[in-house]
Amino acid sequence: MPEYILYNNIIYNNGEYLPATTVFHLIRGDWTILISDRSYMKLRARQIYIVDTVEQCEQIAVKFEKSASYLPILGLDCEWVTQNGIRQPVALLQIADNNGMCSLIRLSKFKTIPSSLSDILSNSNIIKVGVAILDDAHLLMNDYNINVSGCIDLRYLAKESCLEERSLSALAFKLLGCELDKDWHVRASDWEAEELNDRQTEYAALDAYVAVKIFEQLRNKKISWWNWLFLTDKQKWDKVTEIYSDYKDLPYQNVRTNGNTKYKPKSNVRLYSTSTIKSAKVYDNCLMENVDGTVMSTCSHKKVDWYISQGLAELVNNEPKTIRLNFSADLKNRKDNFSVLPRENICTVCGRSEYFRKKSIIPKEFVRHMPTVHKTHIPHDTLLLCYWCHIKSNAFDFTIRKKLFNMCQIKELNPNEYQKIPAYVKIMRSKSLAKTLLKSRHSLPDKVANELRLEIAETYNMKPDRVFDTFLETLLTIKSLKYENDCQHNSAAEKVVKHFLEKDAISELKAMWRQHFLDTMKPKYLPLLWSVNYDG
Structure with a gap:
């Protein structure tokens, strides 16, 4: 058990203040401390590393790799500068682990990250948590071609726990009793400055670290502490992965925000992304036959219904649904049967079976x-x-x-x-x-x-x-x-x-x-x- 110190009605543990928002017992050996008044903690990251070079980034990657091997979860956030109402590329990438180690990676100084850290970020088995975290991941990919996988938006977990709070600051106050510094002077400060001041450093580090702590609290609402106590580390994480697997890399929708919600503008990807997300299957794999019974191509239920309604074809089979044209179609230019073969409703790259977009x-x-x-x-x-x-x-x-x-x-x-x-x-x-x-x-x-x-x-x-x-x-x-x-x-x-x-x-x-x-x-x-x- 770690050493806890009760100080002014707040539990103090190795430089970290823990909340006492409700009556609870803290068991330490053969004695119990009862805390009954509502207190609010001042949470601090234990170690903050400001990363200005690729070499420093490689060193911090080793630390996160070691940390993730024990508990594969990271808090993640981004900061950027806005000029004349226009968002500039991400200037600061914040990453924190469960132990309070936080790195502030100044992308504005070296524009990229080494493969060692990139592998950690792209590893979907290492969960990354935050509010609107997929927006941050999107910006990192759009600005620097940095792939971040295994993201879970904390708002889904809050919604599942029937919490009205959705912003990071509101969740921190509700679950941790911690008030984050959300002064707009800090939020809108110069994140590309030559040196970050102390307030910027603390603000940025806490945004990532608090995300991990919020995740822990929401996880505890799903798994009783008694069951958690008797699980091995592997069993614990297998349980967490099973519970939250549906939320991995899932874009958050129907968001209700309040004034404290951090605004994350969408990147300009209009030229290169025009299709909508489709959660259901895309290919119906119905068949269209020529007048002589030759299979011409696969098609959708919608196209089948249209051809029949227009009197251009008739239904000849229900499984698979097949129509036959009432006129002869010209097939002389077709050189193979690619258009005849059924298409699978899975991602061509990774095999995922939901949240599709068609790629030209x-x-x-x-x-x-x-x-x-x-x-x-x-x-x-x-x-x-x-x-x-x-x-x-x-x-x-x-x-x-x-x-x-x-x-x-x-x-x-x-x-x-x-x-x-x-x-x-x-x-x-x-x-x-x-x-x-x-x-x-x-x-x-x-x-x-x-x-x-x-x-x-x-x-x-x-x-x-x-x-x-x-x-x-x-x-x-x-x-x-x-x-x-x-x-x-x-x-x-x-x-x-x-x-x-x-x-x-x-x-x-x-x-x-x-x-x-x-x-x-x-x-x-x-x-x-x-x-x-x-x-x-």
Whole structure:
């Protein structure tokens, strides 16, 4: 048993204050301490390492590897700087273990992490906990290509325990009796500064460490302390893994937040992620036959119903559901049976059987500029991935895009260049205010409406009484530079396709994308007949 000291009605253990939020007994040998008053603890991480170099990062990875071998759980959080309302890349990665060891990894200084720490973060058997932790993981992948797996959002566990609290600070107060420093001056401070001050250091370390302690408290609500006492370390962790396996890497939905919730903006992945998450099966594997009974392809229940309702086909079999066309379809260009084979409803990469997204192996902005004959292979180049593998694959795609742009001597695009223009931020805000005024004109208090009109007037150097509805409607037609940037990406993709067309090498371009997917994702469950050089 550890040495506990009772000090001012607070249990003190090796530099850590433990909560006394309810009446409980602490057994130490043959005597018992009874604590009955409500106290609040001051929780501190025992060891804080500020990591400024890759070499230091390798050293801290060894410590976390040793810690995780005993208890495979880590708290994780991220901090970043916001300039002119625009999020900058993650500046600080905070990782803490159950023993109070916390590392503050300053990604803004060295932009990457060694493989030793990367292996720990990507190991799904080591649980990472936090509030909105998948958002942090998404940002790390998007900004630095750092893969974080095995994430559990504490809000799911809080919801399961019937707690109304959802933010980290609210959960810490409720479960640990600990008040976190959530002063906006600290939250919005310069995390890219040459040196972090003491308050920043303590704030950042506690955010990661408290997450682990909250997890412990929520775990204790699921497993009685008496049963926990007689389990071996392996049995304990097997039990935890079994209970919370459904929440691993599961995006949190239907979040109800309060004022203390840490805001995590979504990254701009619009160009590279357009499909929605599908929790149910995607492929129905119904069959479509030609008029002569030849199987043409698999299809969905929806397509089967549509063909029958339009009188274009009739149902000839129920298992599997099969329709036969009433007219002859041309199959002379089909060279193999890829489209006839049933598709499994699992992630092509890892085999997961839920939370799917369809992945276009050759991005659509490239395909749309190809000759029509090359647009008929979409089923072959559309693979099913789970949510997590989809994000990872999209991040890897930046590498081959850059390679293609360099190969075709196209200037590399900088999608964030426009964010440096303060006027742009004001213009986009005025567009948002105009939308609010037009949409909620009858429900907005006059005082609020006048303030919004005044802000718009100041942006365009005009009198507030001249901000008519017609002017507001004009503001709504302004296209963002983000839209223009999308057009630039399409233009760049068109130039790449044109470059390969001139060399009669479109098949080579397609093969490059497919090989890139194989090399970076190493899929284990590719469909039969799928090939890098497919030309069916």
